[in-house]
Amino acid sequence: MVYKALPGTKDILPPEILLWQELEEKAKAIFSSYHYQEIRTPIMEELKLFVRSVGETTDIVEKEMFSFKDRGGREVCLRPEATASCVRAYLQSNLPLSEAGVKFFYLGPMFRAERPQAGRYRQFHQMGVEVLGSTSYLVDAEVISLSIELLHAFGLKSFLLKLNSLGCFEDKKVISEKYREILFRKKEELCLLCQKRMERNVLRVLDCKEGKCKRLIAELPPTPELICKECQKHFQSLQEVLSLLKIDYRIEPHLVRGIDYYTRTVFELVSEELGAQDALAAGGRYDNLIEYLGGPSLGAVGFALGMERIILALKKSCRLNLEEKCLDIFLITLGEEAGKEGFFLMQLLRKKGISIDMDYTEKSLKAKMRRANRLKAKFVLIIGEEEIKQGNYLLREMSSGKQELLRKENITEELCKRLR
Ligand SMILES: [Zn+2]
Ligand SMILES: [Zn+2]
Structure with a gap:
């Protein structure tokens, strides 16, 4: 259900x-x-x-x-x-x-x-x-x-x-009195609800959307004159x-x-x-x-x-422009070690005000890249077993397809520089 x-x-x-x-x-x-x-x-x-x-x-x-x-x-x-x-x-x-x-x-x-x-x-x-x-x-x-x-x-x-x-307040009483007097003479022409409204609170007749009531309302003297x-x-x-x-x-x-x-x-x-x-x-x-x-x-x-x-x-009026704010970095990690290391880095970068998210699944690099595309991320940062071994992370700029290796030690500064 x-x-x-x-x-x-x-x-x-x-x-x-x-x-x-x-x-x-x-x-x-x-x-x-x-x-x-x-x-x-x-x-x-x-x-x-x-x-x-x-x-x-x-x-x-x-x-x-x-x-x-x-x-x-x-x-x-x-x-x-x-x-x-x-x-x-x-x-x-x-x-x-x-x-x-x-x-x-x-x-x-x-x-x-x-x-x-x-x-x-x-x-x-x-x-x-x-x-x-x-x-x-x-x-x-x-x-x-x-x-x-x-x-x-x-x-x-x-x-x-x-x-x-x-x-x-006093004027409203005068207006109500006047309107009641006029509408009373044409009571039968009002809708049933308005006939009741007329007795209890005549100004509420003026809210009525029924055609026949609207016609009678239009003939009432303007409130600013009363x-x-x-x-x-x-x-x-x-x-x-x-x-x-x-x-x-x-x-x-x-x-x-x-x-x-x-x-x-x-x-x-x-x-x-x-x-x-x-x-x-x-x-x-x-x-x-x-x-x-x-x-x-x-x-x-x-x-x-x-x-x-x-x-x-x-x-x-078609004046709608719903642009989702795109992600600065989409992080792709491959393997368990890279997952932990990447997650740690991601938390550091978030504290620097960088918008970053990662794929938490075990899917292939190809599948994760497709997701980065859908999210319109500016950069993809890839950390795999090889990258951990070498101490280099792979950064890809999505608009140009340009790739570069960034040293792990100064990754934060390098990324901040590119996102400024
Ligand atoms: Zn007044
Ligand atoms: Zn009515």
Whole structure:
């Protein structure tokens, strides 16, 4: 019997892992230039944390969470996103807020029980940032431009920034009231689920993908027209900064994102390669969440980016270049004595930073040479019984086929010289 990974989960193997490492390295360099520091929170949290922050009537909480009772009878859950965890960690740590706020970035797996399909997994990976402690629109602009810079660095060019403002907590109540009033009159035209959503949390109707609901949603008054003066000014100022930065955007007046904690700015970066369904990155402001989770009243904003979707978009746009780092030296030993002597030398060379591997089998020289070719090693070092006797090792440069004998005594220096 052969075991398989669970549905919606997958192994990330070589050579694809090289791409992941490359994207992560690029991202870390950019996070660092923006002065964000890494945070690693547990994958498992108390269930209530997400129910309370993401929202009881959201799809994530209603249908997509991996929640269960642990052996102590605690209700726990695999994190469906990282924002709530970051806020919890911040509040638990008593980290002081610097003047500019706390700036976190994170990388890691998230879990949602979605129907597996292209680019969507039950264990998927996000990288993202959270800035806690500021209500300034400049931070919104920073987070948006940071997410765009990441996509550019990854090699993605064609995507669209969708932008909206939901206003403050009070405005959201006004918007909900207004929408409920309008939709109530056309209740029968909504899908069954939305009829329920309308009663419990009308903004969730705006997440609906059903055609008939989408048509009704399009007729609703734009949220930016229903928000208070102060929130309008915040939104206006953000747009001015984006224009200053020459960042193109499109206002999507019914964009809400599928999470309850958002206030004011919400945004999505949508790939033209993947089609409009899937956002590559998305985020927004959540000015009430810190207080809602028991902390002080502080503004906050963040975004997350989906690694699997980025990789899918890169594959579709053919901007993939998976070059495995080639091996400096492939060591071939023949016979037991040579095996031990070679292994000893290999360990010395590894400590010098040389990438070297050997063939541990008893196969023939010919078979081992074929393997060296497949591995695209720069050099092959051959140690056989004859070589041990003479005190000379045979070095072959694979590109030219040039061979030379190197004295055993100064082999390390000679190899370092050739690999520099
Ligand atoms: Zn407002
Ligand atoms: Zn619907």
